[in-house]
Amino acid sequence: GAVVSQHPSRVICKSGTSVKIECRSLDFQATTMFWYRQFPKQSLMLMATSNEGSKATYEQGVEKDKFLINHASLTLSTLTVTSAHPEDSSFYICSAREASGGRRGREQYFGPGTRLTVT
Amino acid sequence: AQKITQTQPGMFVQEKEAVTLDCTYDTSDPSYGLFWYKQPSSGEMIFLIYQGSYDQQNATEGRYSLNFQKARKSANLVISASQLGDSAMYFCAMSLSGGSYIPTFGRGTSLIVHP
Numbered sequence: 001g002a003v004v005s006q007h008p009s010r011v012i013c014k015s016g017t018s019v020k021i022e023c024r025s026l027d028f029q030a031t032t033m034f035w036y037r038q039f040p041k042q043s044l045m046l047m048a049t050s051n052e053g054s055k056a057t058y059e060q061g062v063e064k065d066k067f068l069i070n071h072a073s074l075t076l077s078t079l080t081v082t083s084a085h086p087e088d089s090s091f092y093i094c095s096a097r098e099a100s101g102g103r104r105g106r107e108q109y110f111g112p113g114t115r116l117t118v119t
Numbered sequence: 120a121q122k123i124t125q126t127q128p129g130m131f132v133q134e135k136e137a138v139t140l141d142c143t144y145d146t147s148d149p150s151y152g153l154f155w156y157k158q159p160s161s162g163e164m165i166f167l168i169y170q171g172s173y174d175q176q177n178a179t180e181g182r183y184s185l186n187f188q189k190a191r192k193s194a195n196l197v198i199s200a201s202q203l204g205d206s207a208m209y210f211c212a213m214s215l216s217g218g219s220y221i222p223t224f225g226r227g228t229s230l231i232v233h234p
Contacts, residue, residue, distance in 0.1 A: 034221065043210065043224045044164075091162055097220075108222060110156075110164035 003027055004096050006111035013084055013118055021079045021114045023094030030096035033077040034108065035069060038091040050077045084118040091115050122146075123213050125225035132201045133233050139186070140196045140228045142211030150216035153194040155185065158227070159207040167209075170194060201232045 003026040013019050023033055031052050036044040048058045048069050056069035066088075068080040077096075081088055092115075095108040122145040132138040144153065155167040170178045170185045178185040186195040194213075198205055208229050212222040 043226045046221065046223075049219075049221060093162070093164060095164070107154075107166065107169060109166065113162040113164075115162070 002098070002107075002109040004030075004094065004109045004111040006094055006114050008114060009112060010115045011117070013116070015085055015118055016083055018080055018082045019084055019116060021081075021092055021094075021116075023077045023079070023096065023111050025075045025096040025109070028096075028098050028109075029074040030077075030098065031074065032097045033071055034095045034097075035067070035077075035079050036093045036095070038093060038113075040091075044093060047079075081116065084116070086118045089116055089118045123211055123223055123225035125211055125228050127228045128226075129229045129231070131231050131233060132198075134203060135200055137197060137199045138201055138230065140198070140209050140211075140230065142194045142196065142225060144192050144194060144211075144213050146192075146213065146215055148215040148217045152214045152220065152222075153185070153187070154212040154214070154222060155183070155194075155196045156210045156212065156224075157205075157207045158210060164210070168196065198230075203232050203234060206230060206232045 050071040071077040214220040
């Protein structure tokens with residue numbers, strides 16, 4: 001159980017275009033989803049926390065108008081990179097937390113990641 | 120503020136031997152969780168093990184065990200009987216009750232298992 005999918009796994013786009021990445025919890029309901037960014041050989045940096053039905057909370061330094069997050073249902077969150085530039089090229093990973101409390105409510109289940117390359 | 124430190128950028132171990140990956144943390148929050156994740160070259164983050172700050176016993180999951188030393192604020196991961204497939208990046212993470220249990224990750228340790 002606790003499977004999270006991401007689509008697409010890889011995307012190459014031209015500078016100035018927008019790219020949408022989907023994150024789905026397949027077998028559980030996720031009230032909270034998280035979006036991370038990871039540069040090569042570096043750690044995961046939290047970009048934003050997405051709660052179903054409400055606006056996302058962005059970390060300091062993350063442009064909310066550039067990285068649009070929509071958490072429309074308990075199983076789907078999307079990240080749209082608008083007007084992408086080469087410096088946005090990175091590995092984007094989402095994770096989801098189950099709605100239940102206790103330990104399992106603290107665990108996060110990660111998607112397989114999306115490698116974005118902006119040319 | 121919370122802080123997670125992994126001081127070993129890279130570790131090497133012989134197949135079938137045990138290896139310890141270090142992790143220290145710093146927080147004043149009495150309620151927290153500690154996690155270890157494995158990230159192979161494919162990029163996916165694989166959950167390995169969890170330790171709650173109030174757990175009395177060290178967590179174990181198969182070949183993985185967490186050496187939790189609360190007074191020292193360390194949460195080292197021990198992998199017994201290393202396998203070639205264990206070669207990957209390993210991240211330690213901590214989540215706090217005061218931070219809505221959103222994990223903060225360490226910089227990671229690259230583990231290479233030699234045959």
